Amino acid sequence: MSEDIIALLKENVIQGRRTKDDEGIDENMAGTPGVLELTQLALEKKISAETIITQALTAGMQVVGDKFTKKEYFIPDMLASAEAVGGAMDILKPYLEASDVATKGKFIIATVKGDIHDIGKNIVSILLKGAGYEVNDLGTDVPTERIVGIVGEYKPDFLGLSALLTTTMVVMGEIIEALKESGLRDKVKVLIGGAAVSDEYAQEIGADAYCVDGFHAVKVLDAFKEEKA
Amino acid sequence: MPREGILVHTPYERMTNEQVLQVHQASIQILNEPGLISFNREATEIFHSNGAEVASVSSSDNPCWLVKIPEELVLHALDSAPKTVKLGARNKDNSLVMNGEEPRVFFVSGSETNIWLDVDFQPYVKKSDPNIEVMVPEFHPRRGTVLDLCQAAHLCEHLETLDAFIRPVNIQDKDITEDNKDVNKFFASLNNTTKHVMAGLTSLKQLDNVVNMAKLIAGGGEELKENPIISFITCLVKSPLQFVEDTTQTLIEICRRGLPIVVSSSPQAGTTAPIKEGGIMAQINAEVLAGVTLSQLVSKGTPVLYGSVPVRARLDNLSDSYGAPESSQYNIDCVQMARFYKLPCYSTAGVCDTKTPGMQTSVERLFSDILVTLSGPQYLHCAYGLLDGNSTFCLLQAVLDDAHFQMIKFFLRPPRVSQAEIDDTLKQIREVVATPQKLYIRYIRPMLRSGQLSMPYPFEGDGETDNVLALAYERMKQLLSQPVEHIDPATTSRVFQEIPGILSRLNVYEERKEQ
């Protein structure tokens, strides 16, 4: 029985069905429970949060990623699955906190002061959440002091900064300087992204990584984790 | 169910109604004064016995007559010519139904070129860095053969947008003569595509052999009438205003056999027609009307298409310039005239001036392909694979053209605005605006695999490389590896027994036995 639920959950992740109202790819699934309902059901059946995450959610996302690489899936498919997994993670959060199972890590993301571009940043948020990270999105045009304050208070493992303008990318360097001044720089890995920035720029301002897109970000974060382990 | 083609909801037209009437009036005047010179005795007699004024204008060794066609003959013919013409096909799902008033476009290959362009890809090494190697297409022109024609028909069978087949290559094998060319070109085409086959006739002596072959393949005389798997193009009028002796006779004989026919004229603005738009329009329209009139006088109700291949002269060598924007203007004007007469229109697009596939080719082709399609001709001879005016055919180019037509067809889908759609999307807007991310991406999904969204250009390279030709070449090979449904063995053997002159190498069943 519990295997059935896990298999169904995984299949629904692959189908990108968050709730029973979502259309997946397979029309036969219309109206049947989606990822959120099945996660709830799994918890009621006393399946552990860890099992749900590793055997259904992450395993499902793995398949989705493979399908994307093979050009069988498009960005909207990836996002639908990631959103579904993100929703499941919200449900699982209290259970994770109660047990000692950790999420993959806390991730703060923001578009820097002076910049209102957020499409890319939002996509990154959805994908990271779907990949199992606990994401806190501060929004756009976020003042440097606020970012530094939250890093100090919330102690994330990662800080993601987005800037699309050549005039606002310099703010990223200022944030890194401010983190140093507050003694926080070595407590958090800083990732940057957006049309204006590059690998070279990341090195120049002393960021830990530059990411071309959200998928790249997931790989970079996983690599960080392996480094640590 | 016949093929769908693509309906142009609001066809693009250049001329006002007043201008259309002016062209019509001018054509009627031309038919009466100066009239046409006829080199064909029988056509002259037919016109004469129906009230046209005829006068001999020549010496006895090259007899010809001046025929003045009165307006009412033309109007009668326009009345009796069918407004709906059906072109059948071996596979009935591939038949075309064309209505002169409905701008539903069908895309067609053609026409006969002498040169077949082979393509292969060779590695080229960079001089300053021999580690860098690229694949470059090389083009090798040669004379077309009957087996090339088989291959062209085979590929065209699998090109999704291609609705009917006009042979794109002239068969020039040593054993092809005037006496067996027609049966071989029709058989090679019919045996390798299940779509409609249209062609011109090389020798009138072959007409009955061709028609009898078509009867065998269609399943009988009545069946052929009901499902005309073949039809003919005749350029009976040579511009300016001359009924040619042999093609005019061909038209007369085809009309007597009741098969559909295109009456086409191909004047060149600047040399065989006035360079001004009004002038070439008045003349070509008169030439086509003369042919339509003759077809109806021979046999009332003959299914006939208004055929137009007007072009502008290139001023550096006086050859046809299909790439010139004016050529598209004239074609679009002709489509408008045909619609005015409610006759289905055979129109021309896609022919280009360049000699090999490449950028200029794509620019010239797409330009006329889009514009002429938008005007809504029923039967658009859009020359899949043709290069260098009408001289060269290349399979690779035909594959590229198919991709263009897929885009054009997609573009012409009707606008998706309705109260239900609007209500549905207003709901979406309210939902999305209330989310932190404000993205509509999730709503793409239900449409993603339904064919409602266009896909990227199929020959897009990875990264920054332009790999169009190599990718199209792969596609071409893949299409050629898909089988075609040949004519069945029993019919094939009857065709070979009863129709003289077909080359034994075209018998796919014999060949298989040999292997």
Ligand code: B12
């Ligand atoms: C859409 C857009 C807008 C929209 C933004 C809507 C929105 N909700 O975000 C609007 C119209 C509002 C806008 C406004 C402006 N824009 Co604008 N805009 C764009 C555009 C066309 C696309 C950006 C986009 O969304 N791309 C799609 C997403 C998916 O890609 P992405 O943002 O790059 O994100 C991906 C990656 O970069 C990466 N990534 C991004 N951030 C992060 C962060 C992290 C941590 C990680 C790991 C990864 C990551 O992952 C993402 C997902 O794959 C770009 C053109 C371009 N080449 O980028 C111009 C562009 C960025 N804009 C430009 C300009 C100039 C402006 C304006 C100043 C125009 C004006 N004069 O008003 C204003 C700026 C206002 C302001 N103060 O910010 C210029 C910037 C030029 C420069 N000097 O740098 C660009 C480059 C256009 C151009 N070529 O001129 N813009």
